[in-house]
Every structure is written in structure tokens, then in C-alpha cells.
Amino acid sequence: MRIACLVKPVPDPEYYNRISIDPVRGILTRAGIPVVMNPTDRHALEEAIRIKEKMGGEVVIFSMAPDDAGGILKDGLAMGADEAYLLSDRAFAGADTLATSYTLAKAIEQFGPFDIILAGNESADGSTSQVPPQVGVWLSMPSLAGIIRMEYGESFRVWCDVEEGRVEYEVTPPVVFAVKRGINTPRYIGIKGIMAAKSKKVSIIRVGDISVDLDRIGLNGSPTRAGRIVVPDIGRKGETITGSPGEIAEGIIEGLRKAGVIKEGMI
Amino acid sequence: MRDHEDILVFTEFKDGHPLKVGLEILSKARGLADEMSGGLYAMVLTDRADGFDMLFKYGADRVYAGIDESFRYYTGAYFSRMAVSLVENIKPYAFIIGATAMGSMFAPEVAAYLKTGLAAHVIDYKIDHAGNLVQVVPSFGSRVAAEILTPHSRPQMSTVRPGTFELKENLRNGSIVHLDTSELDYIAPRVTPLGFEEVKPEGMPLEDAEVVVVGGGGIETREDWENLKELSRLLNGALGCTRPIVDKGWSDEAHMVGTSGKTIKPKVYIGIAVSGSSHHITGMKDSGLVIAINKDENAPIFDVADIRIVADYKEILPALLSMIKG
Numbered sequence: 164m165r166i167a168c169l170v171k172p173v174p175d176p177e178y179y180n181r182i183s184i185d186p187v188r189g190i191l192t193r194a195g196i197p198v199v200m201n202p203t204d205r206h207a208l209e210e211a212i213r214i215k216e217k218m219g220g221e222v223v224i225f226s227m228a229p230d231d232a233g234g235i236l237k238d239g240l241a242m243g244a245d246e247a248y249l250l251s252d253r254a255f256a257g258a259d260t261l262a263t264s265y266t267l268a269k270a271i272e273q274f275g276p277f278d279i280i281l282a283g284n285e286s287a288d289g290s291t292s293q294v295p296p297q298v299g300v301w302l303s304m305p306s307l308a309g310i311i312r313m314e315y316g317e318s319f320r321v322w323c324d325v326e327e328g329r330v331e332y333e334v335t336p337p338v339v340f341a342v343k344r345g346i347n348t349p350r351y352i353g354i355k356g357i358m359a360a361k362s363k364k365v366s367i368i369r370v371g372d373i374s375v376d377l378d379r380i381g382l383n384g385s386p387t388r389a390g391r392i393v394v395p396d397i398g399r400k401g402e403t404i405t406g407s408p409g410e411i412a413e414g415i416i417e418g419l420r421k422a423g424v425i426k427e428g429m430i
Numbered sequence: 431m432r433d434h435e436d437i438l439v440f441t442e443f444k445d446g447h448p449l450k451v452g453l454e455i456l457s458k459a460r461g462l463a464d465e466m467s468g469g470l471y472a473m474v475l476t477d478r479a480d481g482f483d484m485l486f487k488y489g490a491d492r493v494y495a496g497i498d499e500s501f502r503y504y505t506g507a508y509f510s511r512m513a514v515s516l517v518e519n520i521k522p523y524a525f526i527i528g529a530t531a532m533g534s535m536f537a538p539e540v541a542a543y544l545k546t547g548l549a550a551h552v553i554d555y556k557i558d559h560a561g562n563l564v565q566v567v568p569s570f571g572s573r574v575a576a577e578i579l580t581p582h583s584r585p586q587m588s589t590v591r592p593g594t595f596e597l598k599e600n601l602r603n604g605s606i607v608h609l610d611t612s613e614l615d616y617i618a619p620r621v622t623p624l625g626f627e628e629v630k631p632e633g634m635p636l637e638d639a640e641v642v643v644v645g646g647g648g649i650e651t652r653e654d655w656e657n658l659k660e661l662s663r664l665l666n667g668a669l670g671c672t673r674p675i676v677d678k679g680w681s682d683e684a685h686m687v688g689t690s691g692k693t694i695k696p697k698v699y700i701g702i703a704v705s706g707s708s709h710h711i712t713g714m715k716d717s718g719l720v721i722a723i724n725k726d727e728n729a730p731i732f733d734v735a736d737i738r739i740v741a742d743y744k745e746i747l748p749a750l751l752s753m754i755k756g
């Protein structure tokens with residue numbers, strides 16, 4: 164099995180309350196927010212490595228991000244992936260999900276073929292969940308998302324979380340799978356993995372290294388355009404209630420009463 | 431711009447009934463269609479010829495229905511083929527799909543086949559001077575809202591999460607057009623649905639409750655969690671959670687509020703030991719009264735709270751429970 168795993172570097176989701184808009188330039192400022200591997204992608208990578216361990220083969224990471232994301236891909240290699248491609252070029256910038264998925268698909272095609280493409284179900288920043296199914300379309304592969312459980316052998320059995328239950332599917336590769344975080348617990352990166360990663364390669368891919376239609380990449384290849392971006396003011400002018408636990412409890416009940424959710428006789 | 435612009439909404443069906451999110455989108459899109467002097471059309475792929483009345487009740491002028499055994503569960507190859515054919519045939523101005531589990535696979539696939547733009551999880555629509563649909567989407571949790579336009583390709587596609595728009599009746603005397611499913615015979619999908627395993631969420635659904643108590647990562651013991659359950663029961667409400675509680679196994683995603691969970695607008699939200707990360711706030715910020723209990727006065731949840739209580743929940747909860755029980 165050759166497995167491609169899509170990994171996106173993102174600003175650490177625990178710091179999003181600090182994101183603001185630069186009032187002069189009107190762009191997002193994320194100063195001081197560390198970049199991490201998209202949390203769900205760690206689960207995708209874990210699943211990829213498990214498939215390799217059971218069925219043999221190799222795991223290759225693909226990521227479209229600026230050059231400085233190399234360190235995050237090194238983490239992926241230390242987890243157990245064999246190789247990584249970082250697609251980094253100014254020409255790729257400004258991509259929406261259609262252009263992102265096209266670029267990733269073209270690189271996967273170039274360095275393929277692959278039997279399985281594994282991805283996270285959603286990124287922490289954009290969270291559109293659109294990239295994996297669109298990669299599937301560009302590669303003429305079927306895709307499934309919301310995967311919470313997988314069994315592998317001759318064919319694959321996967322369980323997708325849906326409203327009020329799970330749908331089970333049987334799948335014949337090649338296929339794209341987007342997994343949810345509940346599917347597994349990613350392994351810790353140990354010293355052995357870090358040592359092993361030293362001899363593994365992160366190859367940086369520029370636009371000239373893959374055969375792409377220039378009208379399909381970056382801002383040019385993006386049918387969507389971002390207009391105004393705002394940090395909405397959702398703040399409320401609240402009141403703080405203090406006092407003994409009993410007084411606070413009374414304050415809460417007072418609030419519930421005013422909101423009309425406590426009916427006569429309930430308390 | 432053409433003299434009239436039609437809007438197509440994919441309304442997902444299960445067991446012969448439309449999911450609520452489809453009706454919510456119709457309710458909202460009715461106004462947009464009127465503004466464009468166009469029609470509002472619903473697309474349905476179902477295994478039963480039932481339940482279409484509801485679509486007319488919420489504003490659809492016409493229903494395009496594909497009825498076939500193979501539409502019982504989602505198969506990408508079948509669903510996208512049907513959608514691409516219909517879109518190419520009726521050329522709508524916009525195509526809107528509910529961001530359910532199924533819609534989240536279907537919408538991006540269709541958009542990629544049509545090579546058009548797809549705005550994710552729209553919270554508001556407007557029509558601008560150039561006649562483009564302005565689609566407001568959240569990102570970084572709900573920290574940022576961005577206007578997404580698809581100026582040069584049609585249809586302008588978007589998804590909407592359940593619970594985003596209000597239901598509004600607008601009865602139409604509509605017609606049903608049956609879609610030809612014969613071309614599906616030529617498709618051999620490599621993905622085969624085998625069956626459905628129901629997982630019934632415990633307790634009252636969050637989205638139906640007037641009061642939602644949410645327990646967060648600061649809840650220390652299982653016993654405390656049971657006390658929260660009791661509190662929600664006494665208030666005739668539902669108990670929701672944040673992600674750390676799902677990770678502990680005390681609740682599940684059907685009860686989680688936020689980006690990967692539910693969007694709720696109860697009359698009262700009570701957040702207990704919830705920090706207020708942007709991925710949680712996105713699912714609760716439109717609640718009526720917001721009450722927050724957190725021992726850290728700088729917790730971001732306080733920024734969106736009407737009643738702030740800086741305290742240890744372990745002291746407040748027993749007092750509150752005994753007062754309600756009387």
C-alpha cells in the first residue's frame with residue numbers, strides 16, 4: 164500500500180481568541196501564535212502508519228504551506244512517515260479549496276500512484292472540510308469523510324459518523340479518506356523516531372517541479388474571492404454577580420426567571 | 431445578470447422526511463429568490479416518494495425529485511452525477527446545501543466537478559450591487575467572519591450548518607418534477623454502503639431545549655458531571671458539553687457545542703467550567719441569556735456572558751441544586 168497523507172500546518176487553535184484585524188491594512192494578524200500540525204491530521208497520519216504497519220508499504224506526507232512549515236513535516240516523519248513533500252511557492256498563495264485541492268492532487272499524481280489518500284476531516288483555521296473530497300474529484304477517486312472507524316484487508320470497511328448514527332461502507336481503493344479525531348490516539352514521538360527522521364527527506368516542491376495548469380493554482384485558480392474580513396463584536400456587557408454561594412445561586416435563579424424559563428411551581 | 435435568477439437548495443431526506451436544515455435553508459433562501467425575482471427550487475434524492483409537502487410549506491416553488499432505492503444512503507458517485515446533471519440543466523444562480531455529514535461530502539464534490547466556488551458554513555447572505563451573492567462565513571472558530579464571493583462562476587455554491595437560520599413558513603402551490611435516474615445504471619461506484627447503525631443520543635436534543643447547561647473541561651469528577659445532568663433535568667433543559675468532556679467519555683459529539691458539534695440558540699445557556707475557546711463560542715454566541723461560571727476571571731467565556739460568576743463551580747452547584755429542589 165502506498166499511502167499519501169495530507170498535513171496542514173495551522174496557527175495553534177488554543178490561541179484564536181488573540182487573532183485580530185490590523186486596522187490599517189485590514190488583514191489578519193496572528194502575531195505570536197505558534198504554528199502546529201493541524202490536530203486532526205495527526206490522527207490521519209496515525210491511521211496511515213497503522214495501515215502501513217499492518218499491510219506494508221509507505222507513507223508519504225503532502226503539505227501545501229510556506230517553507231517554514233518544514234519543521235512540522237519533520238514531526239510527521241518522526242511519527243513514522245517515510246517521506247514528505249512541501250509544496251511551497253508564491254504561485255500557490257491565495258488558494259481557495261478548489262485550487263488547494265488541485266495543487267495537492269497534481270503533486271500526488273506526480274509522485275504516485277497511491278492506493279489511499281488520508282486526510283483530516285477539517286482544518287482548525289479554515290474548517291471547511293472541503294479539501295479531501297475535492298482532491299478525490301481531481302484524482303478521479305471516490306472519497307468518504309467523517310470516518311470514525313476503519314478495518315483493512317482485501318477491501319476496506321469504514322464507518323462514517325452521520326446524524327444519529329453511523330453508516331458502514333465497503334470500499335475498493337484507490338480512495339480518499341477524511342478521518343475524525345475519535346478514530347485513534349496518535350502515538351507520541353519518541354527519541355527513536357526523531358533519530359530515524361534525521362535520514363528522511365522533506366523535499367520542497369516549487370511550481371516548476373509539478374505539471375500544473377497555471378490557471379488552476381493560487382488566486383488565479385480560485386473561483387472564490389474573500390471580501391471584507393471582520394472580527395465580529397460578539398461581546399456582551401455583562402454584570403458580575405458576587406457573594407456567598409447561596410446569594411450567587413439566587414442571582415442565577417433570578418436570571419432564569421427573567422428569561423422566562425422558570426415556570427410557576429417549578430421551584 | 432439575467433432578468434431572473436433561481437436558487438436551488440439540496441434538501442436531504444431520511445426515511446421519507448426532509449431534515450430540518452433543508453427547511454431552514456429554504457426559509458432563508460425564499461427571501462433571496464424574491465429579491466432576484468427568481469424561483470426557489472428544492473432538489474431531493476430519496477428512496478421514498480413521501481414528504482415533499484414540507485418543501486412547499488417552507489417556500490419551494492418546485493421540487494426536483496430523484497427517487498431510487500440507491501439513494502437510501504449517500505454514495506458520492508450517484509449523488510454528484512444527479513446534481514451535476516440538474517445544475518447543468520437548470521443553471522441556477524446559487525446552489526445551497528446543508529452541512530450535514532452527508533452534505534459535507536456531497537457539496538465539495540459537486541463544486542469540484544462544476545469547477546465553481548463553495549463557501550463553507552454560511553451564517554448570512556446578501557446580494558451586492560453587482561448582483562453577486564455575498565456569503566458570510568466564519569473561520570478560526572467564530573473569531574473571524576469573512577465575506578466570500580464567487581464572482582465569475584455559477585452557480586455560487588455554499589453550505590449552511592443546521593440551526594443557522596430560523597424556520598419560516600411560506601406556503602407555495604408548487605410542482606414536482608421527477609429526475610431521470612437511468613444514467614446511474616452506467617456508474618459502478620467503488621464505495622458501497624452496507625448499512626446504518628443507529629446511535630440514539632441520550633436525553634433531550636440540545637437544539638430543542640430552552641435551557642442548555644454546558645459542562646466544560648474544568649469539571650473534575652464523574653459525580654460532578656451527574657450533578658450537572660440533574661441540574662439540566664430540574665430546569666427542563668438539556669446537558670451539553672465541550673470537547674474535553676467528549677474526550678473523557680462522559681458525553682458524545684451529539685451533545686458537543688461548537689465547530690465540530692451543534693449550533694444552539696437556547697433562551698438560556700449556562701456554561702460551567704467552560705473556558706470559551708472560539709471553536710466553542712461559534713456554537714453558542716446567539717443564545718439568549720448567557721450565564722458563565724469560571725474560576726478564572728480572564729476566561730474568554732466572560733466576554734460573551736450576560737451574567738458572570740467568578741467562582742469555583744464546586745461551591746455554586748450544590749447551593750443552586752438545593753435551592754431549586756427547595
Ligand SMILES: Cc1cc2nc3c(=O)[nH]c(=O)nc-3n(C[C@H](O)[C@H](O)[C@H](O)COP(=O)(O)OP(=O)(O)OC[C@H]3O[C@@H](n4cnc5c(N)ncnc54)[C@H](O)[C@@H]3O)c2cc1C
Nearest residue numbers: 169227259260282283285286289290291292293294549550
Ligand atoms: C477567513 C477565511 C475564510 C475562507 N473561506 C473559504 C470558503 O468559504 N471556501 C473556500 O473554498 N475557501 C475558503 N478559504 C480558503 C481555505 O481556507 C483554504 O483554501 C485552505 O487552504 C484549505 O481549506 P481548509 O483549511 O478549510 O481545509 P479543510 O478542507 O478543512 O481541511 C481538511 C483536510 O485537508 C487537508 N488539507 C487542507 N489544506 C491542506 C494543505 N494546504 N496542505 C495539506 N493538506 C491540506 C488536511 O488533511 C486537512 O485536515 C477561506 C480562508 C480564510 C482565511
Ligand SMILES: Cc1cc2nc3c(=O)[nH]c(=O)nc-3n(C[C@H](O)[C@H](O)[C@H](O)COP(=O)(O)OP(=O)(O)OC[C@H]3O[C@@H](n4cnc5c(N)ncnc54)[C@H](O)[C@@H]3O)c2cc1C
Nearest residue numbers: 287646647648672673688689690691703705709725742743
Ligand atoms: C477544528 C476544531 C474544532 C473544534 N470543535 C470544537 C467544538 O465543536 N466544541 C468544543 O467545545 N471544542 C471544540 N474544539 C476544541 C476547542 O478548541 C477547545 O479546546 C475546547 O472548547 C476547550 O474546552 P473547555 O473550555 O471546556 O476546556 P478547557 O480549555 O480545559 O477549560 C476549562 C475551564 O474551566 C475552568 N475551571 C477549571 N476548574 C474550575 C472550577 N473548579 N470551577 C470553575 N471553573 C473551573 C478553567 O478556568 C478553564 O477556563 C475544536 C478544536 C478544533 C481545532
